[in-house]
Amino acid sequence: MNTKKFWFLVTLGVCQVSSSPVSFCPEDSDVCFQWAVPEAGNENIYFQIDAPTSYQWIGLGIGKKMAGAAMFLMYEDGQGNVTVSNRDGKGHSMPLLGDQDSISLLDGSGVKDGRMIANVLYKNSGNFDFSGSSDWIMAKKEGTPLASVDPDVSIAVHDSHSAFSVNLAQASVALDSNPFSESSDEESDVSGGDATGVTETNSNPNxxxxxxxxxxxxxxxxxxxxxxxxxxxxxxxxxxxxxxxxxxxxxxxxxxxxxxxxxxxxxxxxxxxxxxxxxxxxxxxxxxxxxxxxxxxxxxxxxxxxxxxxxxxxxxxxxxxxxxxxxxxxxxxxxxxxxxxxxxxxxxxxxxxxxxxxxxxxxxxxxxxxxxx
Known part of the structure; x- marks a missing residue:
């Protein structure tokens, strides 16, 4: 195990002891996600998207399928940081711009050592239940950077996608604050993995x-x-x-x-x-x-x-x-x-x-x- 991956996993272990976020890297993928839900129960949810800069964009969505899903797209902004766009899924077509006021890009986000990291706070308005098992989807597209700060930039069709169920009851954290700020400072090089609380429900079609x-x-x-x-x-x-x-x-x-x-x-x-x-x-x-x-x-x-x-x-x-x-x-x-x-x-x-x-x-x-x- 290389040093980067070692420290990333150690950091995850510390986080799980003290704040218990759920982490997940889909099989045969170098993209990783983390989720954390404050114990206060104010419907906020924190999540992290971590992916190599070889991807043009990465999408994480709440829902079983694209239609009706709340989609969060991450891509490079061309200024050393990332842009996160909240969009509404409309089926197998480019999602439309959603309410940008419902998301906040937190400390620790940016582009470092060939990876994009987005630490995001999503302010749920009662549309989703984060108290137990929750359906999520992801999609990714490789290619040249979009290099845009525009949350409504056009994107190409994804190369692949997957779906999974996240048990957010296991992602409870004590404080309603950024739980990823420390882990984002560590270099990560994770090429796959599994996490208790996450179950893949559907992978890419053959x-x-x-x-x-x-x-x-x-x-x-x-x-x-x-x-x-x-x-x-x-x-x-x-x-x-x-x-x-x-x-x-x-x-x-x-x-x-x-x-x-x-x-x-x-x-x-x-x-x-x-x-x-x-x-x-x-x-x-x-x-x-x-x-x-x-x-x-x-x-x-x-x-x-x-x-x-x-x-x-x-x-x-x-x-x-x-x-x-x-x-x-x-x-x-x-x-x-x-x-x-x-x-x-x-x-x-x-x-x-x-x-x-x-x-x-x-x-x-x-x-x-x-x-x-």
């Missing part, structure tokens, strides 16, 4: 599931569906077209199922543009096999494309384009880097334009042929 969801549906909407729709005019074999599209259809539902699991875990199912549009597109595409069958039956009877055929073709084309657009919204929702967004946009754009151009050309040619008949 990133492999998010990746699988994105890859499957990208392949389906950017490649499988467009190519499958062109197989019919190319080969003239309805069963090849139908079999190919059915493979894409089943893959689409598999990707949708994975997306449902992930979005439910994040509590954003049908709560964001991406998830809403995704549900609509997939649900509408559920009609395509039926429309395709009706088109086939009508074509065999009439020997030419009828109403069901036109609906099946143009309905499908519109939904394929909508699916491509929604893929871009999905990348935006995950906070993907500009490189991924650009690559997807270029590939999807080329696919969409090529598909639209060929489809239009083929439609005009088919219409002329049928008129000659």
């Amino acid at each position: 990133t492999n599931l998010i990746l699988a969801h994105g890859v499957i549906l990208t392949v389906v909407f950017v490649a499988v569906y467009p190519l499958g729709s062109l197989l019919m005019p190319w080969l003239g074999k309805w069963y090849i077209h139908g079999a190919w599209q059915m493979v894409g259809f089943l893959a689409m539902w598999a990707g949708f199922g994975i997306g449902y699991v992930v979005s439910s875990d994040l509590d954003i199912f049908f709560d964001q543009t991406h998830t809403r549009l995704g549900v609509v597109v997939v649900a509408l595409l559920g009609m395509q096999p039926i429309l395709g069958l009706l088109h086939h039956i009508q074509y065999r009877r009439q020997g030419m494309r009828g109403a069901f055929g036109h609906v099946h073709i143009w309905y499908g084309r519109a939904l394929i384009i909508m699916g491509m657009v929604n893929g871009g919204l999905g990348l935006q929702l995950t906070g993907a880097s500009d490189v991924y967004v650009i690559v997807y946009s270029v590939v999807a754009g080329i696919s969409a334009l090529t598909y639209a151009a060929y489809s239009t050309f083929k439609a005009i040619k088919t219409e002329k042929t049928e008129k000659k008949k």
Whole structure:
């Protein structure tokens, strides 16, 4: 154990004997938190956020999920100190500026030895119960410093998040004053840990599931569906077209199922543009096999494309384009880097334009042929 970590843990031990704050460092994380509640019962709560300067911002919130949570964001102010912003969680989107008068940045806060520390007093107005077990969430974003004193500065989407329950009955302190001023003077280098009184209730969703969801549906909407729709005019074999599209259809539902699991875990199912549009597109595409069958039956009877055929073709084309657009919204929702967004946009754009151009050309040619008949 290095000296920095030793002194940090010793300090925590002393604090727990004399004032009993609860401390917690989520597993495989170098971010740590502490809580303390005065015995006086005046609804004040003290908490500390301690994180490396490699993070652009750190968020700590009261609540089970972002929607309705009281969020506290910490980031560098560019002047050797930190800014703490009180914000109101509105779901899986940037939290809005809240009541700044309800928080105070206390002594011991600042930037030192590559770490940001915020000692904060939150004046509860009866909105939350701090007498027992309390639900909290955290989120973090790595990147260049925001270097801002503006409590309403725009922030990028978090890289990861977690949720935990804190037994604040074990965080009781005798005095209604800053319990972290002494511990903040000590250098800390804590890379993880656990604390009595804190239980993780939900960690980050499986990133492999998010990746699988994105890859499957990208392949389906950017490649499988467009190519499958062109197989019919190319080969003239309805069963090849139908079999190919059915493979894409089943893959689409598999990707949708994975997306449902992930979005439910994040509590954003049908709560964001991406998830809403995704549900609509997939649900509408559920009609395509039926429309395709009706088109086939009508074509065999009439020997030419009828109403069901036109609906099946143009309905499908519109939904394929909508699916491509929604893929871009999905990348935006995950906070993907500009490189991924650009690559997807270029590939999807080329696919969409090529598909639209060929489809239009083929439609005009088919219409002329049928008129000659």
